[in-house]
Amino acid sequence: MKDIVIETVDLTKEYKLKTGGKIRALNNINISIKEGEIFGLLGPNGAGKTTLVSILATLIQPTSGFAKIYGLDIRKNVNTKRIKRRIGLMLGGEMIYFRMTGIDNLKFFTRLYRIKNKNKKIQKITTDLGIYHKLGEYVSNYSRGQKLRLALSRVLLIEPEILFLDEPLLGLDPKTTRDLIKILLDLNKTILLTSHQMHIVEQLCGRIAFLNKGNVIKIDTQDNYIKLLSEFIRISVDIIDQQKKKELKKELNSQNYINKIFERRKGFLLSISDYKHYPNLLKCLGKYPVQKIHELEPTLDDVFVELS
Numbered sequence: 001m002k003d004i005v006i007e008t009v010d011l012t013k014e015y016k017l018k019t020g021g022k023i024r025a026l027n028n029i030n031i032s033i034k035e036g037e038i039f040g041l042l043g044p045n046g047a048g049k050t051t052l053v054s055i056l057a058t059l060i061q062p063t064s065g066f067a068k069i070y071g072l073d074i075r076k077n078v079n080t081k082r083i084k085r086r087i088g089l090m091l092g093g094e095m096i097y098f099r100m101t102g103i104d105n106l107k108f109f110t111r112l113y114r115i116k117n118k119n120k121k122i123q124k125i126t127t128d129l130g131i132y133h134k135l136g137e138y139v140s141n142y143s144r145g146q147k148l149r150l151a152l153s154r155v156l157l158i159e160p161e162i163l164f165l166d167e168p169l170l171g172l173d174p175k176t177t178r179d180l181i182k183i184l185l186d187l188n189k190t191i192l193l194t195s196h197q198m199h200i201v202e203q204l205c206g207r208i209a210f211l212n213k214g215n216v217i218k219i220d221t222q223d224n225y226i227k228l229l230s231e232f233i234r235i236s237v238d239i240i241d242q243q244k245k246k247e248l249k250k251e252l253n254s255q256n257y258i259n260k261i262f263e264r265r266k267g268f269l270l271s272i273s274d275y276k277h278y279p280n281l282l283k284c285l286g287k288y289p290v291q292k293i294h295e296l297e298p299t300l301d302d303v304f305v306e307l308s
Contacts, residue, residue, distance in 0.1 A: 005162060005190055006033040006056065010065035013051050013214075025051040027214040028065065033192060038184070040205030041194040042300070048214040049194035050091075053164045056192065057089045069162065088160030090168055096139055096151050102126075103135040106154060113158050125153045129183060145176035152183070163191045169200050198300040208300070225303040232259060232271040237285065238292040239267045248288045255284060269296070 011029040014022045026048045033039045041049050054060045056067055058080050070086060072079040089095070096105050103122070110118035126132040129149045139147060148168060155163065165184075169177050181203050184191065195201050201208055202222060210217040218225075239245050245267065252261050252270060257277040262269045267290075272281060285293065 002034040002036060004032045005035045005070055006031070006039075006067070006192065008032075008052075008056075008065065008067040011052070011055065011062050011067055012064045013048075013055060013060070014063045025214050026055075026062070029216055031209055031216065031219060033190060035190055036188065037207065038191045038193060038205050040201040040208040041192065041211055042196065042198065042201050042208055043194075043211035044196050046213075047196075047211045049196075049211055050166050051214075052211075053089070053091075053166050053192065053194055057087060057164050058083055059089075086161045087164060088155035088158055088162070089164045089166075090151050090155045091166045096147065096154060098140040099138065101136055101138055102131065102142070102150050105139060105150060106135070106157060109154050110157060115157055118157075121157055122153075125156050126150075129153055130179070143176075145172050145180075148172070148176075148180065152180075156187075161190065163187070163189055165191060165193045167195055168193065169195070169197065202300055210303070222300065225300060232273060233275065234269065234271050234296040235281070236269055236292070236294050236296055237267045237290055239288060239290050241289050244288050248285075248290075251284060251287075255280070257281070267291075 008029050008031050011026055012024065013026040014024050016022055029048075029052060031039075041052065043049055051060070055062050056069065056074065058074050061075060067074045069083045072083050074080075074083060097108075100108070106122050106126070107118065109115075110122070115121065122135075123132060126135060126149075129152060131146055131149045131153065134142060134146055134150075139150065142150065152168070168184075169180055172180070177200070181200070184193075184204060191204075193201070193204060205222070207219060207221055208225065209219040237248075239248060249261070249263065249268065252258055252268065257272055257274075257280060259271045259273055272278075282293075
């Protein structure tokens with residue numbers, strides 16, 4: 001059985017407002033992550049994901065509660081250096097200097113962390129990440145994907161046991177995203193990854209915590225999340241005419257066989273509990289200029305909507 005290497009107990013963070021009062025960014029967070037696990041923290045912007053990562057990386061202190069990294073309490077200053085030796089933090093592509101070359105960035109960090117055999121390590125890591133040929137160029141000329149690869153190279157140079165990755169794949173093209181997902185999976189390290197991109201978390205994480213407004217809504221595996229929705233049939237309905245859309249919404253809300261209705265730009269996403277209700281639904285939809293109807297497999301997007 002693998003050991004728990006990250007643990008939080010009732011972790012809470014409050015910030016004072018200039019206008020007076022306080023805002024709670026995290027509220028009694030309780031999570032545990034095992035060695036070698038890729039754990040996903042999923043939620044919208046402002047959910048508290050970055051705050052949690054910052055606390056675990058010892059950048060800020062919690063207001064109450066506590067967290068442990070390899071059994072070391074992050075609140076104790078005496079543990080800070082010991083924890084930092086074992087973790088790597090990547091906040092997107094912001095932890096590199098754009099007015100320096102790639103190689104100068106990496107050599108600066110190897111001196112900062114007193115890394116031995118730096119030239120050999122830089123060559124291997126950047127070759128593995130596909131940016132060795134770019135190291136002589138200024139980072140300001142890199143693509144976003146190349147900047148993220150350089151930032152990840154910097155983190156991996158210190159050989160961390162745990163990686164904290166905050167929105168590491170935001171804004172990347174599909175090919176670069178696929179490449180970096182494979183790289184992260186091949187690392188075989190303990191990773192806490194935050195994102196609001198469902199498809200990224202789906203491909204990387206074994207367990208997922210849904211975070212919203214500073215609260216953990218639920219922690220479970222992806223398969224178990226999907227099972228939560230197995231009792232419902234999800235149907236997408238596309239209708240462009242805005243006036244007819246309003247009329248259809250009113251009629252759909254009056255149908256007692258429809259469990260939930262979520263409005264979208266192109267129409268609606270609704271759920272019914274049994275296929276026997278299809279005839280009634282089709283009869284209802286037949287009165288309106290509907291462009292498309294199709295059934296959807298449950299996804300993490302559906303889970304988040306259901307749990308929020």
